[in-house]
Amino acid sequence: MNLQEMSYREALREAMREEMQRDPAVWLLGEDIGVYGGSFKVTLGLLDEFGERRVRETPISESAIIGTAAGSAMTGLRPVAEMMFSDFITLGMDALVNHAAKFRYMSNGQVQIPMVVRLPSGSGTGAGAQHSQSLEAWFCNVPGLKVCAPSTPAQAKGLLKSAIRDNNPVVFIEYKTLYDTRGLVPQEDNYIIPLEESYIERRGSDITVVSWGPALLETIKAVRMLAQEGISCEIINPLTLYPMDMDPIFESVKKTSRLVIVHDSQKTGGVGGEIAARVAENDCFNYLDSPIVRIGGLDTPVPVAENLERQMVPDAGVIADGIYTALGLD
Amino acid sequence: MNLQEMSYREALREAMREEMQRDPAVWLLGEDIGVYGGSFKVTLGLLDEFGERRVRETPISESAIIGTAAGSAMTGLRPVAEMMFSDFITLGMDALVNHAAKFRYMSNGQVQIPMVVRLPSGSGTGAGAQHSQSLEAWFCNVPGLKVCAPSTPAQAKGLLKSAIRDNNPVVFIEYKTLYDTRGLVPQEDNYIIPLEESYIERRGSDITVVSWGPALLETIKAVRMLAQEGISCEIINPLTLYPMDMDPIFESVKKTSRLVIVHDSQKTGGVGGEIAARVAENDCFNYLDSPIVRIGGLDTPVPVAENLERQMVPDAGVIADGIYTALGLD
Amino acid sequence: MNLTTEELSQLYYRMLQARHFEETLEDLFHRRVLHGTTHLGIGQEAAGVGAAFAALKQGDLTILTHRGHNETIGLGADLTMLMGEMFGRSGGCSGGKGGSMHFIDLEHGNYGETGVVGGAYPLACGMAFTQQYNETGKAVLCVGGDGSVNEGNFHESLNLASVWKLPVVFFIENNLYSMSTPLEKEMNIINISDRSQSYGIPGITIDGNDVVEVYEIVRKALDYARSGEGPFLIEALTYRQCGHSKSDRQIYRSEQEVENWKKEDPIPRFAEYLIEHGLAEEGDLYRLERRAYEDVKVALAAAKEMPVPNDDSVYTDVYAE
Amino acid sequence: MNLTTEELSQLYYRMLQARHFEETLEDLFHRRVLHGTTHLGIGQEAAGVGAAFAALKQGDLTILTHRGHNETIGLGADLTMLMGEMFGRSGGCSGGKGGSMHFIDLEHGNYGETGVVGGAYPLACGMAFTQQYNETGKAVLCVGGDGSVNEGNFHESLNLASVWKLPVVFFIENNLYSMSTPLEKEMNIINISDRSQSYGIPGITIDGNDVVEVYEIVRKALDYARSGEGPFLIEALTYRQCGHSKSDRQIYRSEQEVENWKKEDPIPRFAEYLIEHGLAEEGDLYRLERRAYEDVKVALAAAKEMPVPNDDSVYTDVYAE
Ligand SMILES: Cc1ncc(C[n+]2csc(CCOP(=O)(O)OP(=O)(O)O)c2C)c(N)n1
Ligand SMILES: Cc1ncc(C[n+]2csc(CCOP(=O)(O)OP(=O)(O)O)c2C)c(N)n1
Numbered sequence A, B: 001m002n003l004q005e006m007s008y009r010e011a012l013r014e015a016m017r018e019e020m021q022r023d024p025a026v027w028l029l030g031e032d033i034g035v036y037g038g039s040f041k042v043t044l045g046l047l048d049e050f051g052e053r054r055v056r057e058t059p060i061s062e063s064a065i066i067g068t069a070a071g072s073a074m075t076g077l078r079p080v081a082e083m084m085f086s087d088f089i090t091l092g093m094d095a096l097v098n099h100a101a102k103f104r105y106m107s108n109g110q111v112q113i114p115m116v117v118r119l120p121s122g123s124g125t126g127a128g129a130q131h132s133q134s135l136e137a138w139f140c141n142v143p144g145l146k147v148c149a150p151s152t153p154a155q156a157k158g159l160l161k162s163a164i165r166d167n168n169p170v171v172f173i174e175y176k177t178l179y180d181t182r183g184l185v186p187q188e189d190n191y192i193i194p195l196e197e198s199y200i201e202r203r204g205s206d207i208t209v210v211s212w213g214p215a216l217l218e219t220i221k222a223v224r225m226l227a228q229e230g231i232s233c234e235i236i237n238p239l240t241l242y243p244m245d246m247d248p249i250f251e252s253v254k255k256t257s258r259l260v261i262v263h264d265s266q267k268t269g270g271v272g273g274e275i276a277a278r279v280a281e282n283d284c285f286n287y288l289d290s291p292i293v294r295i296g297g298l299d300t301p302v303p304v305a306e307n308l309e310r311q312m313v314p315d316a317g318v319i320a321d322g323i324y325t326a327l328g329l330d
Numbered sequence C, D: 001m002n003l004t005t006e007e008l009s010q011l012y013y014r015m016l017q018a019r020h021f022e023e024t025l026e027d028l029f030h031r032r033v034l035h036g037t038t039h040l041g042i043g044q045e046a047a048g049v050g051a052a053f054a055a056l057k058q059g060d061l062t063i064l065t066h067r068g069h070n071e072t073i074g075l076g077a078d079l080t081m082l083m084g085e086m087f088g089r090s091g092g093c094s095g096g097k098g099g100s101m102h103f104i105d106l107e108h109g110n111y112g113e114t115g116v117v118g119g120a121y122p123l124a125c126g127m128a129f130t131q132q133y134n135e136t137g138k139a140v141l142c143v144g145g146d147g148s149v150n151e152g153n154f155h156e157s158l159n160l161a162s163v164w165k166l167p168v169v170f171f172i173e174n175n176l177y178s179m180s181t182p183l184e185k186e187m188n189i190i191n192i193s194d195r196s197q198s199y200g201i202p203g204i205t206i207d208g209n210d211v212v213e214v215y216e217i218v219r220k221a222l223d224y225a226r227s228g229e230g231p232f233l234i235e236a237l238t239y240r241q242c243g244h245s246k247s248d249r250q251i252y253r254s255e256q257e258v259e260n261w262k263k264e265d266p267i268p269r270f271a272e273y274l275i276e277h278g279l280a281e282e283g284d285l286y287r288l289e290r291r292a293y294e295d296v297k298v299a300l301a302a303a304k305e306m307p308v309p310n311d312d313s314v315y316t317d318v319y320a321e
């Protein structure tokens, strides 16, 4: 396999570039995505490469961005819309939820809405309560939407390419603190990661840990530490948060009998709860040896002060503690 | 106790009337809430009684409605805003989530936002995918908000009065199919139902059933049927969905060892998942004798055709089946 | 005038189809034969049918609001399919899933209604963007009501359409009310078309009860938009003679006001015009009226015979493959 | 003119405080001493300070946007508290939770910033509603940028304020850019103040680099609003001499353009004006500048000494009791 090292940011850009080259129906829209390259520089250079016809800067009008994307998708194009920060999708929820997610169903399948909404998410940048949310749980409660959340550059590329090719509206959660992280990314033309397939990041036998986003990187750290102590953790990354491929999780829990779920977004009402519920209502409940341990972000808005913000999301230490708890080792 | 029979709609109106009489800072805003009385006639007559100063009709501008409510709350008033249908809060999510829910925290407690947003929710009226949602799960993922969901006229009155007196933004879920249901409602001036206290609707010993909204009425039907067969169900209604008072649920599960959760809104990503997760991560997990059974609305948009729409939400039969399953009787 | 005698007859015929269709619906909802709700445009047929007819002629695309029967019929929809949808039947144009507020009829370029006020504006921008992007030479007709122009979506969409020079005509049917709210409580200006100035685009207020005027202006506006000049805002003054939706007792306006507007009913007005200008004879018009009436009767009978959707279809088409 | 010599000095002094405060921030962020981000209004001091000063004089309320230091300082905020907030310290005006984008300073009627573009507009309506409801005789100053006027919130709020005749002045600092986007890509009109016509309210475009003009017009507009006439829209033309936020390399505009605008720098312009009109002497101005400079130095030193917030304070004030 032809691999190249690059950042998560570059991998996303490469996915868009390749899909734009492949399919003339793909176009980009968003605020300052041209010369400026977007607030996080993800689209940098794409205006030069593809021109103003396909890389469209918009006024600050989030509802119009999402609705315009949906209308163009309904008529045959494949828009990729960027919200400058995920928090601003609050301004586009009607277009996304009442229109993009529902037009296919309401029309009995006569239209489809192949579009992607990219959402730079998460805390950790000192940007405060209105620029740091991860709202994925909302979208995982909206039938008609799909939700992706890549954690590595390779996943970012492979999932974004699939999302662009998918014939449904896909909410694509990107993590601001991952943009600079680097990794090897396949260069094959046909490299994609299919949606709705969970991925086993690491095999193990003592306990199942489900995680994604920046929390996954901390989980991996924690699991490496624990490996030194002879604890063997299986890590599953759902990749697509909705609809979620639960089978690998069920199988793993049946094998390990213990489950820890870790994510950065607020714990209460978060996607972790849904996973815990799915396990607790499944027959793999009968295999569980101890309560499920769910670790999430604090149930507070995100503060600016560094020492406060740092507490928002779980780190490797907290995760290791959670794993000990699930193993009955605390 | 002085009780009077009235509808859920009338009970809500009575709550607003009493609080407006009690506190001159309370005012109402929304579309067509005056002469027309709102789409569901909940505010009918209040314009006559309190005049245009306190009952304010707005243009069709949901974001402005929520934001104006928040701004007035920040400066000392107690607005009660109506969304004509819950689905339109999608247009006010920025004002609600990024502003109303966060200004207190961001200001380190220097301002408070005592406001209520009333959301006529749910399917069952043939109004289609864009007028039938129950979006409560979203708000239960937003620290800073509280979420109420009354199921009877007495609850509607008692909770709405508390919500209006509360010093936080409260999302008040009303159910369209409950507006015409009737029940006895206390007439005492000081009658309120405190927020964040779950209520045991019925005592029982064999199984715990958590439910709210129209689903609760179906749950009660199912439980009555099962009582004839000697099955004793304990029914708990959280009343406040966020932050939720879990202790009565934990205690009940420890007693019955079995848990069923029932709600009308979409199952996946719904509030039921959070409850299941809270139980599965609590030490009452160790008391559970069988997998948790979670029953929710279908994971689809709401269709118009009657035979399709009817399937959206669980009825007593489905609920009874779920209870049998949890009891290992299926 | 750009309309042939044949086309004028068509217009008249479709206005009558729309009128009979809606009067039939009104009765069905009144008698609770039908589930759900509906928004009728009785009295607004000149605006709805006239505008739709203009879009249809060049194969343009249309997107509608909650009160979309007139336009849908103006575009030439099959009444049986429409009526089937009202009954929530499998043979309805949305398979029974959409109902009165979510018609769709792609065959006639009709991308359907949205039940969310203002929700169509950004969709229309996107639809128009596709035309521009693919250089199809087509334009988009986006219909809205007077109440919808106070939604943020109106503002964002007209601004975006102007900056991007999108081929879209925003056609506002000003029926003086947003549900129970009279215009002066919705906004502090007289002419909605004046809002075009905020976007640097042309705007015009026209007599929305004059179907020929509506047709002519919408056609010109669509051509303007298609030519690359960008969006156009039209305000058509009209009146809803019926209630807002099935449960409206109309206590917010006087009977006198309604009666006065009935004198401006666009259908007799058009009939008079046709006869006065020697474009039709009374007999012709009578025959068209009978035909329209029959069409609705046939549609109604057919709809009633349609099976309800398969129960399992509740699960289909949530997602595309 | 409505300003005493003493007040003119105050204005000049606060503009300099703002300038030094922001230049200090720019340096701190550059050197990565500070966490998070900031939006500086260097070059926009006449607009921000002038408008705020007008609101302050009558005890009016203010609500701000992400670029809110100038106004906050114009209202007379304590620089130490502000600087503390920039450092995310417990003694900051929001206890370290708000940062540069979420200042608040209730003592001076300053309800703070929102980091969401356009988010302040409906809040301002609500704040103004309270004044109307309680007949306080106060008005609200709501600050926005040129980019924000394309948000749906701008439209809905100005319309609502007009229909309800709310005492609020919408003050738009048009600095010709929305981040990297030049005005002509944001909208297809020249004067933002023309949008007032959509709401039937007065609108005016003024020289936003002339602090006396800003002050005078804002004062009059607030009085107009307070008198019961309803909202007023002001567009103040100005220029952001610095980058949009800490990471902006400003490749979207020419250095020449920036240099040209620096010649319009409102601070030297005001100094010249004061001297020419015999309202101050060079020595006075120099002393004010030194004082402002010292203030910031003192604030910086004090902020650095402040303890970070108690770790547990992350949990407090999510809810009121
Ligand atoms: C976003 C939104 N808010 C409120 C409603 C409820 N509603 C349906 S129609 C209507 C009035 C619309 O008025 P107008 O735009 O003038 O259209 P008309 O009904 O007069 O045709 C309202 C408030 C809605 N469907 N969507
Ligand atoms: C709703 C929303 N969209 C986008 C942003 C990101 N953003 C922050 S400032 C800004 C530009 C604002 O331009 P303008 O209103 O002219 O104010 P200026 O920055 O020039 O002071 C943008 C796009 C935001 N904060 N909020």
Ligand SMILES: [Mg+2]
Residues within 6 Å of the ligand: C145, C146, C147, C173, C174, C175, C176, C177, C178, C179
């Ligand atoms: Mg109307």
Ligand SMILES: [Mg+2]
Residues within 6 Å of the ligand: D145, D146, D147, D173, D174, D175, D176, D177, D178, D179
């Ligand atoms: Mg600007």
